[in-house]
Amino acid sequence: MKKVIEKYPAVLYYIFVLVISGVLIIPQNVLSNASYYSVSFPQLAPTLAVISICIITKNRDIWIKIKKSFSIAARNSKWVPVILGISITSVALTAGILSLLGFSYHPWEGSIAFYIVNIVAIIFGCMFEEIGWRGFLLPTLGTKYTPFISTLIVGFLWGFWHMSFNLGIFGFLIFIVSAMELSILMTWVYYKTDGNLLCTTIWHVSINTTNQFLLRGRLTAEGFTVLVAVLTVICLFVVIFNKELFLEKKTNFECDVI
Template structure:
């Protein structure tokens, strides 16, 4: 088979080795960019493949299909994060992650931060229901909290476990968390029509998407604030679970597509007000301005360029 290529057995392994070494060099040079590319590739490709048959045959994608797309998309941030932790840090990188994901790493005084999402949601919905319409009255779909658990555990393995700690040293933690929040919001795009209680959103999907991204970006800054002061991925996961879980529990239902973006914008304003308070009190690096000399920050260990 290889008679016409006498050097095949020599050059092919060399080619593969060079490809592997080149890939490793790229990952080490810009791990965060590689992480985002890999995350979107896995999540969006997986979501597309799940409904590809219906899209090809011009059939509508059902709400059940949309729900099933979520667990597939969760593989992107989690698998990419663990893989790149190992590639860039080896066993030491994975061991460090195990420390940061341990409940023992989570200081008890930061657990009250978990009340920020439900408090903000309830405040906004009660005010809107009293001033605009009873349609904004909060719901109590308690089983909805289960939606937040897999999202929080798997997503934060990558977002706060790998991406945020390795983002550029040249920007503040506030800037990095806002950038990560925008990327996080964009990541939801394939399933945006199945989020919220007014889904499908029809021609109102884009206003809803913009309001959703505003919420996600502010929430990412708040999660990053908790992480910067604790270096706890576990607390980041709990913050995500609280955010997603209470959003599902308390979101008004039924809700018209025209009105859902309104309360999301109001919720975003509440969260951004919280962000303003955080930056005023904790600085743009989201930590107290005076830190102990021996404080070990994982935020900028790698120096990735994103």
């Protein structure tokens, strides 16, 4: 198993994620009220997959690199307002367009304790995802592909992993496109901050939290279509003005499992 992982780390990582997620669906279904508080047990899967790889390969360096990537660096603080500005603006624009199209607003109502529990759950859920998707998979793919190609692969696999079949076939596909676009923006932040996972986690949290406040009940197939349209414009600007970042391999971000 160790040799297989060392040869195909990205493939085995994703298989582990799918298998672990399938197991974690069981307590999620048993504790049905967990979703009310934004608790999603499958969100643990990306981190547990990385831990499994570390144990099997007996390579602690993988986890050490990931832990270091959550460091609070002063030079990265300037990216926080950029992250919040773009993520909140993209969701707000989507919400505004949907309102103009006649999609009614559904407020996220609850007590102060309700909001606190939900936001804490969102923070930890996003962190557990980022450890796997951006902490392990993105740099692993980066050893073979450019950041742009690696990002599209991560975005597709990330989107597919959500298994949003309740949106219908078209909705599921458009959701995957939205995940790929979000991945482009998160990769941009990842490389601009020297692989800082704290910044990508902040991005992830801001998107998920803003969605709850502004797009709750409106992220249908049509809702995701509008979101994709908004993100497309933002992604075009980011990619066009950062072509070198996306098209040149960044070997210094390798996540070597050997």
